[in-house]
Amino acid sequence: MKPVVDRLKGEYEGKVEFKLYNVDNDAEGQEIAAQYGVQFVPTFVFVNADGSFSNQLVGEIPETQFTDALNALK
């Protein structure tokens, strides 16, 4: 997923903020993961600008499904 995420990060710059956390060594990431009930990695959590939850996807995801989730963000 890394090449896909890296490319989409550039395409959505200014529209969506990408925050990537390595849960092995990032305490802040571990805390945020716990808040969203993340159980497995990789997990992608989509949150609207007002802080409301939008979507959560786990594992290797088809790019179309990933971009659909990004486009659904408000």
Added chain:
Amino acid sequence: MAQRKWLLGAVAIVLFAVVLVLAMQPGTPGAGDIGNAEAQALVDDGIRVVDVRTSAEYGMGHIPGSENVPLNDVPSAMAGWDKTAPVLLYCASGDRSKTAMDYLTANGFTQVYNLTAGIVAWDGDLVTGTEVAAAPAADTPSASGLPVLYEFYTDW
């Protein structure tokens, strides 16, 4: 004499039929990649279950009764395992556990199973996290004013 020959022949035919029927029964393969149903049957039978993900991943959620042996630790840990005893390996999506399975098999282990699709596709029971999860934060608008995509990953 003829009667004894007939009896032996009948016994041989019955035994052959039993073996044939047993061989046609679907069951868990002797080793290799397996799906959720076969894995659950092995778990119910008490197989050694090894989670080869990182400790952080294991802490977020794992199959009940599994032991966490991160992939890099498998070579040292396996020294204490019975090579003839069955073992079920899993990771997030089946890649790391496949590597572990190949390694164990190359080192003389005879009954090694890999959960093909990994724990992300597991439909059995899970132990979810070893710590109480923090209370979900109230909807807090992002500081940037933009929607946010969070990705939680490990080095694997």
